[in-house]
Each structure stands twice: as structure tokens, then as C-alpha cells.
Amino acid sequence: MSMLNEKLKILNTNQQKIDTIRAFFNAQSFTYIEPELLTRTSDFIKKNPSVSEEKLVQLSLRDGYNYVLRPDITTMILQSFLPLMSNNETLQVYYRASSYRQSSKGLKKYDQLGYEIIGHVDISEEIKRLSQLSKLFSKPLRLIIGYPSIINQYISSHPLSNTIKQAIKTKSLTTLKQLLDERTYDEMLPFFDDKALIKDDRLSLLYALKNMFDFELDLSLMPQYDYYTGIYIVGYMEGYPQPVLFGGAYDQRTQRFDKEMQAFGISMSLDMVFKELKS
Amino acid sequence: MITIAIPTGRLGKQSIQLLKKVQLIESHFEIQRQLRYENKEQRIIYVFVKPSDVMTYIESGLADIGIIGSDTIEETSANIYELMDLNIGVCKMVVAGLNTNIFNEKETIKVATKYDKIATQYFQSINKEVNIFHLNGSVELAPLIALTDVIVDITETGTTLKENGLNIIDTISQISGRLICNQASYYLKSTQVNTIKNRLGKHI
Numbered sequence: 001m002s003m004l005n006e007k008l009k010i011l012n013t014n015q016q017k018i019d020t021i022r023a024f025f026n027a028q029s030f031t032y033i034e035p036e037l038l039t040r041t042s043d044f045i046k047k048n049p050s051v052s053e054e055k056l057v058q059l060s061l062r063d064g065y066n067y068v069l070r071p072d073i074t075t076m077i078l079q080s081f082l083p084l085m086s087n088n089e090t091l092q093v094y095y096r097a098s099s100y101r102q103s104s105k106g107l108k109k110y111d112q113l114g115y116e117i118i119g120h121v122d123i124s125e126e127i128k129r130l131s132q133l134s135k136l137f138s139k140p141l142r143l144i145i146g147y148p149s150i151i152n153q154y155i156s157s158h159p160l161s162n163t164i165k166q167a168i169k170t171k172s173l174t175t176l177k178q179l180l181d182e183r184t185y186d187e188m189l190p191f192f193d194d195k196a197l198i199k200d201d202r203l204s205l206l207y208a209l210k211n212m213f214d215f216e217l218d219l220s221l222m223p224q225y226d227y228y229t230g231i232y233i234v235g236y237m238e239g240y241p242q243p244v245l246f247g248g249a250y251d252q253r254t255q256r257f258d259k260e261m262q263a264f265g266i267s268m269s270l271d272m273v274f275k276e277l278k279s
Numbered sequence: 280m281i282t283i284a285i286p287t288g289r290l291g292k293q294s295i296q297l298l299k300k301v302q303l304i305e306s307h308f309e310i311q312r313q314l315r316y317e318n319k320e321q322r323i324i325y326v327f328v329k330p331s332d333v334m335t336y337i338e339s340g341l342a343d344i345g346i347i348g349s350d351t352i353e354e355t356s357a358n359i360y361e362l363m364d365l366n367i368g369v370c371k372m373v374v375a376g377l378n379t380n381i382f383n384e385k386e387t388i389k390v391a392t393k394y395d396k397i398a399t400q401y402f403q404s405i406n407k408e409v410n411i412f413h414l415n416g417s418v419e420l421a422p423l424i425a426l427t428d429v430i431v432d433i434t435e436t437g438t439t440l441k442e443n444g445l446n447i448i449d450t451i452s453q454i455s456g457r458l459i460c461n462q463a464s465y466y467l468k469s470t471q472v473n474t475i476k477n478r479l480g481k482h483i
Binding site for chain 2: 173174216243
């Protein structure tokens with residue numbers, strides 16, 4: 001087979017897989033969208049103050065404004081749809097899109113497939129949806145769920161909170177012991193024990209759902225980004241050294257757009273979807 | 280099958296002693312020039328790599344578990360999990376120089392180090408302005424030829440520092456060998472990872 005035919009065959013197979021994904025989301029009343037590619041740098045920074053500007057891919061256009069090339073898909077979706085929404089409406093969208101960041105080696109492009117729900121979010125339904133979604137893949141997708149804001153409440157006012165967060169991120173109990181007083185360390189220790197039962201009303205739903213769906217609870221799981229205020233989810237699959245799926249609840253992010261609405265989103269590696277989605 | 284990355288050098292030798300003690304590697308095994316060794320009975324593959332490459336092997340999933348100094352973990356901030364302190368390869372990260380009063384005498388300190396991030400964080404924590412000179416080796420030479428005022432480096436006994444007339448000005452942190460794990464392996468191979476962790480834990 002020629003190289004061109006080989007390439008065309010891959011593109012056709014990928015298109016069939018995208019059709020499978022479309023069928024999955026269309027059956028659940030999701031709308032396909034193409035998130036905006038550009039936004040003004042000043043608007044993006046205002047909505048995402050913790051993002052380092054040097055990691056953004058910026059363009060100066062002839063209208064005199066600086067623009068940023070889609071650094072984050074969720075921001076683009078919130079920016080496009082939140083101003084149109086009333087508080088009792090719910091938006092369910094899915095997308096296939098790339099985000100762009102500067103890295104030490106130049107432009108880094110992240111090809112993703114994902115979905116977002118803004119408005120009414122039912123966590124039980126979302127875990128059920130993820131469980132159904134995972135069945136579309138040829139390899140098992142191991143879902144890990146955490147609730148970062150619970151462990152964060154022990155350290156949020158600590159002067160070394162960023163260093164402590166990094167230690168939690170790497171699950172380094174040795175470093176945590178050095179950084180925390182004995183009482184706080186002892187209080188946080190059960191979060192690293194998957195058999196410990198932590199009493200917190202926010203977790204009771206997850207404990208109940210664990211009996212119904214196949215996922216692992218990891219209460220020391222820390223997100224890459226700080227905006228996950230409810231549950232945080234990562235998915236691992238054999239053959240992939242990093243998570244192939246991540247997302248969670250980010251209600252507080254809508255406040256930056258002057259709305260108080262629930263929000264939930266999941267993003268998957270498009271590369272993984274093309275390779276592992278059942279034909 | 281699980282793959283363990285062992286650093287070459289002093290920490291590697293101590294790691295193998297420990298792995299022999301907990302019978303994760305056969306007692307007759309001797310590290311020479313081999314790059315890979317398989318313990319078929321325990322279903323473990325060992326790969327022997329440069330200390331600076333252990334983190335790459337773990338983060339990229341080429342190995343599931345590895346042993347590395349805590350200095351490398353602090354310096355690289357890689358996406359890995361740190362499972363336990365193995366209490367081997369114990370040493371400390373220090374600031375050393377010819378003049379122990381240099382912090383009071385100069386507003387901006389010139390620092391030679393292999394550990395830019397650790398040095399930067401330390402001097403930020405004590406509100407001292409610095410110019411960092413990144414060197415890959417013979418860091419002790421820098422103050423001797425007046426390239427810098429101090430160095431930030433690891434020392435076990437302090438002998439090399441003393442031999443070069445350098446004095447310890449402050450200790451930044453205690454360094455030791457840590458058991459680290461690839462994040463996916465932590466969940467996908469949890470039974471094997473925990474077995475290894477627990478066996479090592481009983482002998483520390």
C-alpha cells in the first residue's frame with residue numbers, strides 16, 4: 001500500500017471513530033460545537049489570572065489588539081455560551097478541538113475530544129455517562145476520582161500552601177511531614193490511605209456511587225489546574241504513561257463570567273480515542 | 280511484569296543491597312556493566328540508567344518504579360508519585376563558600392550550582408538576591424577562581440568541601456534515596472507496586 005493510501009485509510013478509520021463518538025453524544029442530547037480559535041489576550045488573562053502569560057501563543061493583529069490562540073477549550077466555551085444563558089438553562093456540548101501552549105521547544109498542540117455541561121449537573125449521571133463512555137474503548141479505562149477541595153482546606157491558609165500542594169501532587173508523605181505540624185499531618189494522613197473512610201458530607205454521594213460503578217476513590221488526587229472545586233477525575237489506560245482523560249466539576253469558574261452555575265467537563269486525548277475506540 | 284529503574288553509581292549500589300535484603304533481587308547478582316537484568320521468578324525487569332535519566336524513564340512509563348535522590352525530585356518537579364523514603368544515599372544540600380559572612384556583606388550573591396531551582400527557591404525564601412551560574416560539574420571550583428561567592432551542592436561528609444577550603448554556610452535540606460512510581464503504573468499495577476513498596480518498607 002502506498003504511503004498516500006495508508007494515510008487515507010487512517011483518516012477514514014478515524015472518521016468512523018468520530019462517527020461513533022457523535023452517535024454516543026447525539027443520543028444523549030449533546031450538541032457538537034467548534035470552540036472559538038482566538039480570544040483577546042486581556043480577556044483571557046482576566047478570566048484565568050493564574051495562567052502564566054509566557055505560556056500563551058499570542059498574535060498581534062491589524063486591529064491593534066493582541067489575541068491568544070485557544071489556550072484552553074473550557075474558557076472559550078464559557079465565553080461563547082454563558083452570556084446567552086439564563087440560570088435555569090442547561091447546556092450540553094461536545095467538541096473535537098486543539099488547544100495551544102508555548103513550551104521550551106516551541107508550539108505545543110493538544111488534540112482533544114471532550115464534553116461540557118453548564119447549568120444543572122448531576123454527578124451521579126456524569127459518573128454513569130463516563131462508565132458508558134469507557135465501554136466504547138477496546139482497553140479498560142481505569143477511572144480515579146478525587147475531591148481536591150477537601151484536602152485543600154487543610155492547607156489553603158498555610159504560607160507554604162503551593163509547596164505543600166506540590167508534595168500532595170507527588171504523594172510525598174516524607175515532604176509533607178517536613179512541611180506540616182504534627183496535628184495537620186496526622187489529619188491529612190487518611191487522605192493517602194485508600195481504605196480510610198473520611199467523614200465529609202461532600203463524599204457521601206461518591207461512597208454510594210462507588211458501590212454502583214467501577215472507579216477508584218483517591219482523596220489525595222490533586223488536579224493540574226486549581227479550578228476544580230468539586231470532584232476531579234482522571235482516567236488511565238494500559239500503554240499510556242499519563243492520564244488519557246481528565247476533568248471534573250468547576251462551578252466557581254462560571255463566577256468569573258458573572259454567573260453562578262454548575263459546570264462539569266471532561267477532556268480526552270484524541271490520539272487515545274483514535275487508537276483505542278472499538279471499530 | 281514490572282520494570283524498575285536503578286541509578287548507576289553510589290545510590291545504585293546501595294539500592295541493590297536493599298533490594299537483595301528484601302529478596303527482590305537474587306543474592307548472587309552483581310552489578311557490572313549490564314544495562315538490563317530480569318528476575319523471572321519475581322517477574323521484575325531491572326534497568327540500570329544514569330541517575331539523571333531515572334526521572335525520564337519513570338515519567339514516560341519506560342519503567343514503572345525507580346529509585347532516585349530527593350534532590351532530583353525537587354529540581355525537576357516531574358509528574359511522578361513518590362512512594363517512600365528509602366533512607367539510602369543520605370546526604371544534604373548545602374550552601375558553601377570561602378567566606379561564611381558573605382550574606383551580610385553583599386547585597387547580591389553569585390551562586391554556582393547544578394540545582395538552579397533548589398538554589399533559586401532557597402534564596403527567595405531568605406529574601407536574598409542572587410545571580411545563578413549553572414555548572415554541570417566541579418562546582419567547588421567556582422568560588423576558588425572567584426567566579427561566584429558560594430555554591431549550592433550536595434555533600435555527604437563535607438570532605439570535598441573542606442579539601443577545597445569551603446565552609447558550610449547553611450543546610451537547605453536533607454537528601455535521601457526515594458522510591459518513585461509512574462502515575463499510570465501506580466493505579467494500573469497497584470498490586471505489584473504495593474507488594475514492592477511494602478517489602479521495602481519492612482526493612483527501612
